[in-house]
Amino acid sequence: MLGKYDHRLWYYIGAGSEIYQQNKDFGFKMTFGGEGFAISYPLAKVFDSCIERYPHLYGSDSRIYTCLAELGVGLTSEPGFHQVGFKLSRHGPKPRLKRRRKRLPNLRLQPYHLQSAEDEGKLPLFGHYSPRDFVLSIQRPRSVVILVKAGAPVDQTIAALSDHMEPGDCIIDGGNEWYENTERRMQETAVEVTKDRNGTDQVLLRNPRGASARVSLHGGQVLSWRADRGEELLFTSSKAVFKPPYAVRGGIPICFPQFGQRGSLEQHGFARNRTWIIDENPPPLHPNDSDGKAYIDLLLKPSEDDLKIWPHSFEFRLRVYLTTDGNLSLISRIRNINCKPFSFSIAYHTYFSISDISEVRVEGLETLDYLDNLCQRERFTEQGDALTFESEVDRVYLGSRDVIAIFDHERKRTFFIRKEGLPDVGVWNPWEKKSKAIADFGDEEYKQMLCVNGAAVEKPITLKPGEEWTGRLELSVVPSMHQSTPPPSKTIDQYVVAPCIASTLASKLKNSFSSIVCNNQSVYISGKSRALIMYFLPRNWCEAMLKDLDDGHDKLTRKMQELNEECPTLFETIVDERDQYMSSTLLSVARKHNSVVAVVGRGHLPGIQKYWKQPVSINELMTIPPQKPALSTGKILASPGFAIAGVAIVWGIYLANKI
Ligand SMILES: O=P(O)(O)OC[C@H]1O[C@@H](O)[C@H](O)[C@@H](O)[C@@H]1O
Incomplete structure (x- = not known):
């Protein structure tokens, strides 16, 4: 049914409720969670941040x-969508939630439920009396949709099912839960301490x-980082040894207090070979460093033996943190x-998983000096536009900027490495000959x-x-949008309501620049920043997009003029x-930074330029003017304000219809 829609576009597909009153109360253009609806992937991506703006609205x-x-996305009506859940209560008494000793909700399936399933079209309905039997009857990986009363029954059902579910299984709460409960549950599942097969x-x-992400207390080493689609982003050798005291060949070993053989300690220091502990009570970090809940604080202190080889007492606190974006x-x-005093060197020895070493290039290191470990740490200057690989590489690039990008053409993804306090960048690939000499590394x-x-x-x-x-x-990863053909040309109406472009760009740019100011309208990229953006984003994608924007510029200017003439107050307001x-x-940000890249609606550019030259007082702008005496309803109806509100609505519909 969905195959006929282009999943790259914004779609909200479904059908209204089968209950007339529901449609009457909420609108015929709304489809309901209970009935099921489909949202295309790019729309779902921009949805998350939008939903966060409406926590006060009850009900998903x-x-x-x-x-x-x-x-500005309307319903695409698809009459095939209807209630997925089978209404057990329709032909009999409501299923009861009965408390048992273990406080488990027990849905009592009665013969008339089965009969009703038969009547509704031979639905394959099976009843189970224990959560265990129910879970075991489903093929792995299991997906269980629960539709129980919100609040405690959801917690109890999750607990009952979780006892028997296994890693990779999933419970979907299909009910209309209060969002605070959903958030609490997400937090509860964000961090889990387990043991690996060696008991670590x-x-x-x-x-x-x-x-x-998976972090081992052996070495405080991140061993796995998976994107939201489950693909592994870090490399671990098939020959890796997971038993202490060896460091695992892969993931992110921490080299401390020495990098390489630049000191008296073993190669890369001892931190990667020690057992770290979970730091239950770490000193607070800046709130931005933990604005989600999926993080763990680890701690390493030197043992007596460590102090013999490196006589400096230290506390090494490591927070490993998975952001809401999956970074x-x-x-x-x-x-x-x-x-x-003491001195140390440090490196996050990150093994990125790539498609093929000859298909990747690293950008952000060009023109830098590097020390080449293959030539007795002799100093050279990088000459290439980007780093590509044809043989063994073992270098330390000096004084790099804070963002490095690894483009993996074949896998169509780009890693961004953002760092602070880590001026150098080690780059290592052992290539064929050395690989064979490393015991815990496969030949190929x-x-x-x-x-x-970093x-x-x-x-x-x-x-x-x-x-x-x-x-x-x-570390973040973004799909590289390398396309054999440029994206289809956009009309002006499409990008007037295309905040996705701005937010996609903004999130990509965030990885590359220190300051971004963006609003959620359409997109404009100033001349100077083009080069930078094209540098970080796939070139053909950017070029095509910029051309589209150029082509649409005149049309947008005309639309803006029209809006100003027809609805001056609306124009002033929006x-x-x-x-x-x-x-x-922007002015206040520009005062603090040398260069600022701003992503703003193109239609806003002339205005921004105008006020750039004649700055306005932000305080005045933010002050609510004193209230005017109240108008009677009759006056309100006759007032220009009401007329303009009407026009605004019509204008919105006009734009929405043009998409
Ligand atoms: O085998 P190890 O100790 O994990 O080190 C792997 C490589 O790490 C790199 O950083 C070093 O520059 C290489 O010389 C070394 O071979």
Whole structure:
């Protein structure tokens, strides 16, 4: 049924309720969760942030519908959609929730339910009296949809089923739950401590979109990072040894307090070979460093034996954090708790999983000096536009900028490495000959891995007694939109209501630049920033998009003029005031940074430029003017304000219809 729709476009597909009153009360253009509806993938992507803006609206149907209204997406009616759930209560008494000793809800399936299933079209309905039998009757990986009363019954049902479910299984709460309960449940499942097959503790982090990370307490090493579609993003060798005291060949070993062989310690220091503990009570970090719940704090302190080989007392706190976007963040805090200074070097030795080493390129290291470990650490300067691989590479690039990108053409994805406090970047691939010499590495595996490490190597970090150093690494992955043909040309009406372009760009840019100011309208990219954006995003995609925007520019200007002439107050409210606000916000950001890339609605550009030259007072803009004496209903109806509101609605519908 859905095959005929282009899943790359925004679609909200379904059918209204079969209950007339429901349609009458809520609208004939609304489809309900109970009936089931489909939202195309790109629309679902922009939905998340929108839904967060309406926590006060009760019921998922209302929140969904409000966002659709905000995004300007209408219902595509597909009469085949109807209630998926089988109404057990229709032909008999309501199923009762009976409390048993274990406080399990027990749905008592009666013969008339089975009869009713038969009558409704031979539905394959089977009854089970125990959660265990029910779970075991389903094929793995299991997906169980529950439709029980909101609140405690949902918790009890989840608990009852979870006892028998296995990793990879999934419970979907299909009821209309109060969002705070849903959020609480998501938090509860965000962090799980388990044991690996050697009995070593490991922590599983999950985010609500299905991304995950696994961190072993052996070495504080991240061993797995999976995107929301479940694909593994880190490489681990098939020959990796998971038994302490060896570091696992893969994931993200932490090299501390020494990188490589630049000191008296074993290669890459001892931290990756030690057992870390979970830090139950870490000193607080900045709230932005944990704005989700999927994180774990680990702690490493030196043992007596460690102090013999490296006589410096320290506390190494590591927070591994999975953001709501599925990015993996590692924040290290190293404190000197000794009475004398010490120096250390550090690297997050990240093994990225790639399609084929000859298909990837690394950008962000061009023109930098590097120390080549294959030539006795001799210093060279990178000459290429980007780093590609044809033989063994073992280098430390010095003083790099804070974002590095790894483009994997074949797998059509790009990793971004964002770092703070880590000026250097180690790049390593052993290639064919060396691979054969590494015991815990497959002969051919060099093709599927590339180490690109955020590091502080050339200039070791020195901490005085009591001092603390913080370093951050954030890894993200985005699909590279390399297309053989450019995206279909967009009409002006499509991109007037295309906040997705701006937010997609903004989220990509966030990985590359320090300051982004964006609103959720259409997109404009200023001349200067084009080069930068094309640099970080797939070129042909950007070029096609920029051309579309250029072609549409005149039409947009005309539309804006029309709007200004026909509805001047509306224009002032939705365009001019925003121009003032954006211009003033941009000015304040621009005062603090050398360069700012702003993603704003193209229609706002002339206004922003105007107020750039004549700055306005933001306080005035934000002050609500004193209330005018109340008007009677009759006056309101006759007032221009009401007429304009009417026009605004008509205008909105006009635009929506043109999509
Ligand atoms: O085998 P290890 O100790 O994990 O190190 C792997 C590689 O790590 C790199 O960072 C080093 O520069 C290489 O020389 C080394 O071979």
